[in-house]
Amino acid sequence: DAGVTQSPTHLIKTRGQHVTLRCSPISGHKSVSWYQQVLGQGPQFIFQYYEKEERGRGNFPDRFSARQFPNYSSELNVNALLLGDSALYLCASSRDVNEKLFFGSGTQLSVL
Amino acid sequence: GQQVMQIPQYQHVQEGEDFTTYCNSSTTLSNIQWYKQRPGGHPVFLIQLVKSGEVKKQKRLTFQFGEAKKNSSLHITATQTTDVGTYFCAGRPSGTYKYIFGTGTRLKVLA
Numbered sequence: 121d122a123g124v125t126q127s128p129t130h131l132i133k134t135r136g137q138h139v140t141l142r143c144s145p146i147s148g149h150k151s152v153s154w155y156q157q158v159l160g161q162g163p164q165f166i167f168q169y170y171e172k173e174e175r176g177r178g179n180f181p182d183r184f185s186a187r188q189f190p191n192y193s194s195e196l197n198v199n200a201l202l203l204g205d206s207a208l209y210l211c212a213s214s215r216d217v218n219e220k221l222f223f224g225s226g227t228q229l230s231v232l
Numbered sequence: 233g234q235q236v237m238q239i240p241q242y243q244h245v246q247e248g249e250d251f252t253t254y255c256n257s258s259t260t261l262s263n264i265q266w267y268k269q270r271p272g273g274h275p276v277f278l279i280q281l282v283k284s285g286e287v288k289k290q291k292r293l294t295f296q297f298g299e300a301k302k303n304s305s306l307h308i309t310a311t312q313t314t315d316v317g318t319y320f321c322a323g324r325p326s327g328t329y330k331y332i333f334g335t336g337t338r339l340k341v342l343a
Contacts, residue, residue: 153331162238162320162333163275176330179233210274217329220265221322223274 122146124213124224132230133201141196141227145213151175152194153221154186155210163210169194170217206231234259234325238334246342251308253337255321262324264297264304265331270317275333278306278319311341 125144133139145152151170155163168176169188183199192213198205208228212221235258245251255264263282267275279288281297281304288295294307304321318338322331 155333162336165330165332168329170329176328178330212275218263218324220277220280221267221275221331222277225274 124211124222126209126211126224126227128227129225130228130230132232134232135201135203137201137231138197138199139201139229141198141209141211141229143194143196143211143213143224145192145194145211146222149213149215149222150192151214151217151219152188152192153212153214154194154196155212156180157208157210157226158206159208166196168217175217201231203231205229234332236321236323236332236334238319238321238337240337241335242338242340244340244342245311247313248310251311251315251339253306253319253321253339255304255306255323255334257302257323257325257332259302259325261301262326262328264301264324265322266295266304266306267320267322267333268317269320269336273317275320308339311339313341313343315339316341 153168154166157163165178167186172188186196188194208226210226212223265280266278269275286297292309318336320336321334
């Protein structure tokens with residue numbers, strides 16, 4: 121079975137631009153979570169979706185938004201990019217909201 | 233806000249020595265998970281603890297969940313070079329669906 125897949129793997133943007141990151145969960149997993157990880161720090165929770173509904177939101181500005189599609193894949197959108205948005209964005213899927221998380225390899229975003 | 237702290241931040245040990253990392257939450261947790269992240273990699277699930285006072289073992293690794301469900305620990309006996317990486321706890325505060333990751337403990341094992 122394929123694991124969690126994320127695209128793109130690397131991305132370079134400039135300040136003020138918009139970015140869309142994509143995630144395909146493991147087959148059969150209905151929950152997708154997004155995390156931001158800055159080098160040397162722990163993953164910071166951004167969003168969790170379960171059955172296409174938002175079930176949790178972290179302490180991130182409204183520039184961050186996400187959605188989950190009927191096939192359980194997900195997109196994370198970030199508007200008006202700032203230099204501080206440069207980080208590794210991780211997507212994790214799980215069968216249910218309280219089960220173990222399977223992480224993708226992440227999207228490394230650099231904002232110049 | 234809800235926070236999960238880990239100590240120590242870094243730990244260097246000689247191969248064969250033991251290692252322990254501690255995790256403390258500002259709020260009561262429904263359950264806690266532990267992950268390992270190798271340099272350049274993504275977090276990989278190790279174990280989940282649910283019950284107050286629960287202890288689980290995986291070969292040389294021993295995981296504990298505190299009685300108050302606000303703290304946890306991971307102990308590695310006789311470390312090996314393959315144990316190198318950053319260990320994160322991730323707690324799910326009661327009444328929420330999100331997992332809050334700890335600050336992590338980076339382990340280096342000297343051969």
